[in-house]
Amino acid sequence: MPSLRALGLGLVLLLQVATGKPLSNRAVAAADCKPTGVTKPTAPDPTLPLTGGATELPSTNLTLQFVAIGRGIQNYTCSGAGAVPVQQGAIATLYDATTLARTNTALLHTIPAIVVYKPKPSGYMAVLGQHFNILGNHYFDSASTPTFNLTTVTPLQTAFVAKTLGVSAPAGSSVGPDGTGAVAWLDLNHKTGYPSMGPSQVYRVVTAGGMNYPNCTSNSLQTIQYAAEYWFYS
Incomplete structure (x- = not known):
């Protein structure tokens, strides 16, 4: 030939x-x-942010799948006046920020501190000229397992996780509209005994608001506004 x-x-x-x-x-x-064959270079995954404290969340060898902005509430139960509030769980809507995470992480990191002061959108989230569609939702199941349903992903992905490590949010983090402070940054991993139906590791970072009040004033539920970034890995 x-x-x-x-x-x-x-x-x-x-x-x-x-x-x-x-x-x-x-x-x-x-x-x-x-x-000659041409290989199109692929951009590396964006780097998980650091707190700058003495202890950082551990890095991962897994592949980044999604980044979301969570906007919702942290709930704490009170046994009575003067008692210390106990974490009950969280409820949040997750807005897909994956594209922004891959193109402009600096801009991404400014958003939780802004949206925590805004009402939770009923549909997509629009802020700083960015448009974020709903990725799914976050809640705690009946066994108090943190659960992430990525409802707009096909096929549906659900992550059932447990906290592996938590570190304090950086000084200067947004205290949120309740003025209580920013909740900890977390490393969450697949919970043993649950089906593997989605990402196996989730980080909660760049938190704004969500901390409980130091003491209870009654036996009522404390509901605290919060926002955060969630990074999903598989």
């Missing part, structure tokens, strides 16, 4: 005969080129 180079030069000669004009050196050089 003739080589690609020979075929290319043959076409050049035929074209020269047909037109009666000599071809330029550029045309000959083009015909002499050997095609």
